[in-house]
Amino acid sequence: MSSRNSAEIPEAKEALNRFKYEVANELGVPLKQGYNGDLTSKQNGSVGGYMVKKMIADAEKRMSGK
Numbered sequence: 001m002s003s004r005n006s007a008e009i010p011e012a013k014e015a016l017n018r019f020k021y022e023v024a025n026e027l028g029v030p031l032k033q034g035y036n037g038d039l040t041s042k043q044n045g046s047v048g049g050y051m052v053k054k055m056i057a058d059a060e061k062r063m064s065g066k
Contacts, residue, residue, distance in 0.1 A: 020051060
């Protein structure tokens with residue numbers, strides 16, 4: 001049996017991509033489709049960091065039954 005992570009599942013990859021743009025919009029980071037090399041490491045890192053923060057908060061909420 002092969003192991004597949006969520007990034008290899010097309011639906012999950014699409015959902016994570018939508019989530020990335022949602023978070024970037026919330027943070028005011030001008031993320032666009034395609035090349036984003038004009039963004040700073042801080043801007044890109046803030047998007048990824050906030051995504052992780054929101055996913056952890058959601059998992060904690062689900063585990064607590066609320």
